[in-house]
Amino acid sequence: MDDRAVDTGAATGGVRILLRLEGLALFAAMTVLYATWGGSWWVYALLFLVPDLSFLAYLSDAKFGALVYNAAHSYMAPVTLMALGFGLASPLTLSIALIWLAHIGIDRALGYGLKYSAGFGFTHLGRIGRQKDA
Secondary structure: OOHHHHHHOOOOHHHHHHHHHHHHHHHHHHHHHHHHHOOOHHHHHHHOOHHHHHHHHHHOOHHHHHHHHHHHOOOHHHHHHHHHHHHOOOHHHHHHHHHHHHHHHHHHHOOOOOEEOOEEEEEOOEEOOOOOOO
16 A cells, blocks of 8 residues: 555545546536436536636635635535426526536546645545656
8 A cells, every 4th residue: 555645545546546437437427417408518618617716715725725626526515406406497507516517527537636735736536736746
């Protein structure tokens, strides 16, 4: 086992691969559901990167940045939104939830995990960025 992974709490080996594959599955499933639902691809393109606006919170400091980023990249809010979209029969609400979950899925598939307050490059899926091999 990689001792650095234990120190940072990052997943390694097969667990890391499984988590990334889950992200890919989520992205694919939400995109297929969105297509089946008949959502507008213009809306999909427009909203797909909106969760990444949470990066701006890092301008304040790493702890606040991680909090805001994780809130925007956790499953809790979009799954709740999806349930509301179905429950209220609201196409816009459901579309936003599907796009949001697709975004989270592709981020996880690419290795962009939830952040630790140590800095943007410290994630539950391992280090990212230029310093990742340091």
